[in-house]
Amino acid sequence: MTQELVIYNTLNRKKEVFQPLHAPHVGMYVCGPTVYGDPHLGHARPAITFDLLFRYLQHIGYKVRYVRNITDVGHLESDGDEGEDKIGKKARLEELEPMEVVQFYTNSYHRAMDSLNVLRPSIEPSASGHVMEQIEMTQEILDKGFAYESNGSVYFDVETYNKAHNYGILSRRDIDDLLETTRELDGQDEKRRSADFALWKKATPEHIMRWKSPWSVGFPGWHIECSVMSTRYLGDQFDIHGGGLDLLFPHHECEIAQNTAVNGKPSVTYWMHNNMITVNGTKMGKSLGNFINLEEFFDGSHRLLDKAYEPMIIRFFILQSHYRSIVDFSVEALHAAETALKRLLDASNNIASIPVSDASTVEVKSLRQKCYDAMNDDLNTPIVLSHLFEATRIINSGIAGIEKLSQHDLDELTDLFKIFLHDLLGIQDSVALKDSSYEAFEKAVNMLLEMRQEAKRNKDWATSDKIRDDLTKAGFVIKDTPTGFEWSLA
Amino acid sequence: MTQELVIYNTLNRKKEVFQPLHAPHVGMYVCGPTVYGDPHLGHARPAITFDLLFRYLQHIGYKVRYVRNITDVGHLESDGDEGEDKIGKKARLEELEPMEVVQFYTNSYHRAMDSLNVLRPSIEPSASGHVMEQIEMTQEILDKGFAYESNGSVYFDVETYNKAHNYGILSRRDIDDLLETTRELDGQDEKRRSADFALWKKATPEHIMRWKSPWSVGFPGWHIECSVMSTRYLGDQFDIHGGGLDLLFPHHECEIAQNTAVNGKPSVTYWMHNNMITVNGTKMGKSLGNFINLEEFFDGSHRLLDKAYEPMIIRFFILQSHYRSIVDFSVEALHAAETALKRLLDASNNIASIPVSDASTVEVKSLRQKCYDAMNDDLNTPIVLSHLFEATRIINSGIAGIEKLSQHDLDELTDLFKIFLHDLLGIQDSVALKDSSYEAFEKAVNMLLEMRQEAKRNKDWATSDKIRDDLTKAGFVIKDTPTGFEWSLA
Numbered sequence: 001m002t003q004e005l006v007i008y009n010t011l012n013r014k015k016e017v018f019q020p021l022h023a024p025h026v027g028m029y030v031c032g033p034t035v036y037g038d039p040h041l042g043h044a045r046p047a048i049t050f051d052l053l054f055r056y057l058q059h060i061g062y063k064v065r066y067v068r069n070i071t072d073v074g075h076l077e078s079d080g081d082e083g084e085d086k087i088g089k090k091a092r093l094e095e096l097e098p099m100e101v102v103q104f105y106t107n108s109y110h111r112a113m114d115s116l117n118v119l120r121p122s123i124e125p126s127a128s129g130h131v132m133e134q135i136e137m138t139q140e141i142l143d144k145g146f147a148y149e150s151n152g153s154v155y156f157d158v159e160t161y162n163k164a165h166n167y168g169i170l171s172r173r174d175i176d177d178l179l180e181t182t183r184e185l186d187g188q189d190e191k192r193r194s195a196d197f198a199l200w201k202k203a204t205p206e207h208i209m210r211w212k213s214p215w216s217v218g219f220p221g222w223h224i225e226c227s228v229m230s231t232r233y234l235g236d237q238f239d240i241h242g243g244g245l246d247l248l249f250p251h252h253e254c255e256i257a258q259n260t261a262v263n264g265k266p267s268v269t270y271w272m273h274n275n276m277i278t279v280n281g282t283k284m285g286k287s288l289g290n291f292i293n294l295e296e297f298f299d300g301s302h303r304l305l306d307k308a309y310e311p312m313i314i315r316f317f318i319l320q321s322h323y324r325s326i327v328d329f330s331v332e333a334l335h336a337a338e339t340a341l342k343r344l345l346d347a348s349n350n351i352a353s354i355p356v357s358d359a360s361t362v363e364v365k366s367l368r369q370k371c372y373d374a375m376n377d378d379l380n381t382p383i384v385l386s387h388l389f390e391a392t393r394i395i396n397s398g399i400a401g402i403e404k405l406s407q408h409d410l411d412e413l414t415d416l417f418k419i420f421l422h423d424l425l426g427i428q429d430s431v432a433l434k435d436s437s438y439e440a441f442e443k444a445v446n447m448l449l450e451m452r453q454e455a456k457r458n459k460d461w462a463t464s465d466k467i468r469d470d471l472t473k474a475g476f477v478i479k480d481t482p483t484g485f486e487w488s489l490a
Numbered sequence: 491m492t493q494e495l496v497i498y499n500t501l502n503r504k505k506e507v508f509q510p511l512h513a514p515h516v517g518m519y520v521c522g523p524t525v526y527g528d529p530h531l532g533h534a535r536p537a538i539t540f541d542l543l544f545r546y547l548q549h550i551g552y553k554v555r556y557v558r559n560i561t562d563v564g565h566l567e568s569d570g571d572e573g574e575d576k577i578g579k580k581a582r583l584e585e586l587e588p589m590e591v592v593q594f595y596t597n598s599y600h601r602a603m604d605s606l607n608v609l610r611p612s613i614e615p616s617a618s619g620h621v622m623e624q625i626e627m628t629q630e631i632l633d634k635g636f637a638y639e640s641n642g643s644v645y646f647d648v649e650t651y652n653k654a655h656n657y658g659i660l661s662r663r664d665i666d667d668l669l670e671t672t673r674e675l676d677g678q679d680e681k682r683r684s685a686d687f688a689l690w691k692k693a694t695p696e697h698i699m700r701w702k703s704p705w706s707v708g709f710p711g712w713h714i715e716c717s718v719m720s721t722r723y724l725g726d727q728f729d730i731h732g733g734g735l736d737l738l739f740p741h742h743e744c745e746i747a748q749n750t751a752v753n754g755k756p757s758v759t760y761w762m763h764n765n766m767i768t769v770n771g772t773k774m775g776k777s778l779g780n781f782i783n784l785e786e787f788f789d790g791s792h793r794l795l796d797k798a799y800e801p802m803i804i805r806f807f808i809l810q811s812h813y814r815s816i817v818d819f820s821v822e823a824l825h826a827a828e829t830a831l832k833r834l835l836d837a838s839n840n841i842a843s844i845p846v847s848d849a850s851t852v853e854v855k856s857l858r859q860k861c862y863d864a865m866n867d868d869l870n871t872p873i874v875l876s877h878l879f880e881a882t883r884i885i886n887s888g889i890a891g892i893e894k895l896s897q898h899d900l901d902e903l904t905d906l907f908k909i910f911l912h913d914l915l916g917i918q919d920s921v922a923l924k925d926s927s928y929e930a931f932e933k934a935v936n937m938l939l940e941m942r943q944e945a946k947r948n949k950d951w952a953t954s955d956k957i958r959d960d961l962t963k964a965g966f967v968i969k970d971t972p973t974g975f976e977w978s979l980a
Contacts, residue, residue: 065587097723099613100612103612103613120597123589123590123593124593129619129620132622132701233589440979441931443960444961444966447938447961447964451941470933471937474930474933474934476934
């Protein structure tokens, strides 16, 4: 590969050189959404984080098989073994077949991710499409002695597993503490210990989503789906498993236990976790009223927002922080992101207007490798952006005539934005109407501004002012420059 | 319901009043794509036909659960029981995991259907996600004595089934002829008769997509998936089953046999089939080089095309014919469709420019019911369009000042286009850039044309001509009208 990538491995709590098992192939699995509600910021962050990694791995020469699942069964309200199925509950409330709920929210998740320019994964399997394999894996874990059946349900036996392996290897929870505080439940419960978790649950009569199994008519536990779908499409051993930090325990810890129980060793080399998003310093929560859906950002309809924010502003806002830092959302921070993004895009669009000099008076060449170095350092996007802002200062100095730039350096600046801002950070120019009608309209606006220039030359200030004022009222920003004019949409 | 819909039931070869089993609920199943290649005209026609039905049923007050499947396993090259799996073969050729092939072509199918303004179905299940249920149904058919196991595969026993029920009820093939010409195969084959069809196939060693079953590690037959997915989401008895005429035999005939074998009676009340598309009078075929992908229409890249055709032209082109007629594609026919569509859209956009009169000099009121009558008559879209062209003539006469129209009739004309052209036929205005930047641009063009009017009033013909010529060069069509001007994108 052309670049040596270092990534932070949550498993070992340190940065490690990325070495895939079967270079140039990379297998990567990321936990996708539970499709029972509108996609929100909490969905955007992991999707954008691992989209960045997917893009970068391919950019530096890997062939990546990226699997991201759709959870459409087994995720209970408690995020544990109790409560109603999240999708089943929504279906009951809306009087729909659960799969109608799944389809509806899968479609809206896809629409939102497309808006955010998140690339589709190579394979997007759904949990309900792999119940058969989940039953098989549960049987294998039973056969190995790391699970027990109880009243038609099957539970993973954490204590027995921990005697042979290490439960807590990822979360670094102290298993003795865990078992101590969750002593045996004296038969009050189907589970022997509360640390145990369901691999298969017998369905109650009102539970709609149900399949036949050797133990009962029921449904798979939440954790087993990811163990099954990752290894089915990436093999028993694969490179990267990603997800939000909120999934580290118990979900990912349980995944490791399940795969290790069957294979005798863990499946994943690198575990990667993106950090959380807070809203004005507070955790997001439906009950807190600060749960902003992506559609609400895009149309500005949430009460915490002052206006609509284009998807690219949300994407940029998230990438301004390193993926392992908390992102705190506020209207002020969004405004700042909008301004900063506009500054970068304007600079990138105005490179062509810089006069070409024989030699540059400023150093440009080193920026590219500096950006790569930042990407190689665990995808350090804020540092990448700081280099792009350095490039922006150079471009603006070139436009103002303060610095001179050679054709070679102008091309280098063009490349820099193309590679890092557009291809890797995935930022599209916000006016993405660059089709033939857009070009026609562009020409019409230019015609008006040339008529204004002409009026100015004729000292016909009334006409010149009228054109500027009418265009401003229509929604354009008009700027006079030493060489003529620039315009943009407000 | 507000309208009495009559549909042609292929099962009885006649038009019948549509009476759902559980009004206002309607269950509707349509065979979706086998996702191993780019979506083409042959995918567009059934999708658009049943999208029209889906829209109309909802419009007249039904609550529709519309299930359209994704075939991602079991569809063999021969469309029968022989040959390689279509997706497995593509995966082998492209060195991909079969599910990567499925994901790739499912995404491109969705993109193309979104472009054609085909609404997403309520549920879009995939065959590979329902292998467990296919195994169960196969077992039930075996238990009823209508199938036999042979060398790890399971075949449906057509002759035995036909003694109890009626094989050929849909296609009206003569079963005695069929059995006569497909006499017993003397053990040369796994099948007893060539009319028999696979419910489960044992996988050969090189077959990648495979699941465990009571009979072998293998994969489901092509026909069983639709029997399973339709009844899983719509119940054992449901209202409408649709698909292309090419699926009538054997696919739909086999579906009926499978469901009847298990339930003792057929599942579907109304069978509906859209007719085929020919290209310059010839059947479409990959080997004939006349297989035009939808993307090739949209970007004009196929050698049979003279230019790009917007998705709405394709949609309109298909709806110009009744769904049970053959559509013959040719560049001339596409041109005609483009011109006709532009005429309708222009009329619909220009209603607002007609002066309001106290009373109309032309009869408008009856058009709405005439359009409903056409829709009620087995979705007769060419007749609906003929009424919209009548409305277009009225609008153009109104613009020309030949006819007078009251506000009430102008509103009626606006409604007519909204309901029938936009909501039901699903035609979007081709310039679908109606966002805030579009409005700003529109104002800029209007500014230029008002400056031209001003120049004309001042007899400054040079300026007036220059504005018209420059706008024309930029890609606009400028038209002078008695009251001022009209413009459109060329």
